[in-house]
Amino acid sequence: MLSKIRAFLTILDEGSVRRAAALLNMSQPALSRQMQALEHEVGGRLLERSAQGVLPTAGGLALAEKMRPLLSAFDTALAETRQIVRGHSGALRLGYLNSAGVQYVQPAIIRFRQTQPEARLQLLDLTPAEQAHALRKGALDLALTDHTAAFLAQEFYSLKLCTLPLLVAVNSGHPLAQSAAIRLAQLRHDRLVCAQETTAPGSRHHLERLCLELGGFRPTFASPVSNLDEVFDLLHNEDAIAILPGYMSSIVKPCIKFVPLSDENATAELLLIWRRGTTGPALQALIEAFRITASQAEGASRKVS
Incomplete structure (x- = not known):
């Protein structure tokens, strides 16, 4: 017909x-x-x-x-x-964590453009929960996310880009703010900030396991938050404490100090997640650009330390 x-x-x-x-x-x-x-x-x-x-x-x-x-x-x-x-969709849709933008997303995109100048990118600032939803709907080609979204590896292809140190974010007036490093056990009497499950599924469980295994205590949590602004509000107004991935040290906030956690296994992971099936040349190039960027960032971090 x-x-x-x-x-x-x-x-x-x-x-x-x-x-x-x-x-x-x-x-x-x-x-x-x-x-x-x-x-x-x-x-x-x-x-x-x-x-x-x-x-x-x-x-x-x-x-x-x-x-x-x-x-x-x-x-x-x-x-x-x-x-x-054929793996050549009109625009690659990249969901990313805004807090990882400066250190990982920007340099990876610059590197990607060098090899794929014709490719179009759609950048979407999404929480881990939003990334999971978009991946399942087929509305996202690649997600740059952290350990809280590790459960997605059961449904999609995944690549661990790097292991990150964890930082303690505190109000500059907190007794621990002037420490060179902090052990988890020192936080047993503080209230920790935790993301809402609807924003970052698994984040509360990750913090509980971390505190129990490395610090020997069950944490007390402040009110759950849905974004970084709410995190820093709790640090300012309720003297709470946040445990954050190392790349967030680039964030500048008045009266907030970032102090390294010194426990050996106090780490997080940065992951790439993408849908199963054919991985086209442009998506492969973007994944490789992130891999190289993360490797170089990790190498630079070792030199500094």
Whole structure:
């Protein structure tokens, strides 16, 4: 049916069965038989001959009006599907944690552009929970996330980019603010900030396990938060404490100090997560750009330490 509709529209565009047949690389009788079959399927005449050439009937005009946008949408959908199947989708959709932007996202994108100048990127600042939802819907091609989203590795491809030290973020007036380093056991009497489960699933469990295994205590939590501004508000106003990945040390906030955790295994992970299936050249290049960026950042960190 599609081929007959396309042939019918070509005849209308050309105003001639002969010219349309030549354009479609088929014989005139064969094209005429196609039109007869199409008219049989719709139940009436679609074309009529005149002194001006071949013209559509009222039914032919109605068919053309309805079918042109449908065929255009069909062709667009088919082309986009082919691109996705081949791993060359129109734009790569990258979900990332805003707090990791300066140290990892910006340099990775610069490196990616050097090898894939034609590729388009859509950057989406998403929480781990939003990343998980978007990946499951097929609305995201790649997620840069942390250990709180490690559960996604059971559903998707994943790559651990690096292991990160953990920092303690405290109000500058807190007794621990002037410490060179802090052990987890020193936090047993403080209230810890924890993200809401709807924002970062698993973050509370991660903190509980960390405190129990390395500090020997069960933590007390402040009110759960949904973003970094709320984290720093609790540090300022309630003298709470936050345990954060090392890349957040680049954040500058008045009256907030970042102090390293000295416990040997007090670490977090930075992960890439992407959907199972064909990984196209552009996505492979973006993953590689992040891998190199993380490796260089880790190397620079070792030199400083």
